[in-house]
Amino acid sequence: MRILYDAINSSDLKGSTIADYLVNIEASIKVVDGCDVIYEEPYFPVAELARDLARWVSLGERRAPDFLFASLSFDELGAVRILGSGSGWTVGSMFTPEVKSSPVSWDELAACINEFVTDVRQDVLELGISPDFIGL
Template identity: 40%
Template sequence: MTLVLAFRDVGTPDLARRGLTPASAPPAVLLLDVEADLSVDDDGRTVWSEPAFPVAELARELALRLRLPAEERTDFAFDSMTYDVPGAVRIAATGDGWRVGSVFAPDAWSSPCPWPVPARALTAFTDSVRTRVAALGADPHLVPAAARPATAASANGTPCR
């Protein structure tokens, strides 16, 4: 099973209008203005996608979430300053494993998987966004480093369904 949070066409389209650059913009502005086309893909199937998504804000929240110990791990609903409702990206535990989806496509979810599978996908996403933030000229610490996910062995060989 391959779960991917993919993004492309990263940019800061509103900064110039505000007279700012990635190096001069305050962190709160950058979190909203670093945008990209985002998709959640499950084995080549697009579960959900959204253009001009605040990927830095999402990556920051996910990186902080990935640092939580297992006993504090609960469902996640991305509560962005960009959207009126929380859950543009949702991560939910089910009896069969963890799934990723969006409130904007309530019936579309990734396949359920043991936690290490989404954890690796989320960590890869946060690492990539952090790299792109730095390439734009902003402080890479805007997106903190995520905790390293558990190894595949910790999934106990349980496949995604």
């Protein structure tokens, strides 16, 4: 399971609030499980997702509830969702409810999330934006 993105940019950024930055640092995102595409979106708020996932994964497996991405960019809850079950954690999207990843262990999920967060943090810095400013 991996969260991939490319073409990160802040070209639509016009305001100066944290919310402006979170919704306007976008990239083309793809959540994949092996060769299967679970969810993809061309203009996705990757900085906002990375910030929320970093906070969520820091809770640890015992304390982490199901994750339903509550983005300022979407009216719907769960553009990315991570659901726990007895067999592990699955990743999916409310936009493609019929598709979800195979169950993975917490350690595998945390590694995937941490890699994504690290990459986004570095790319935000390369855009000339302080990751600390947006809580990333």
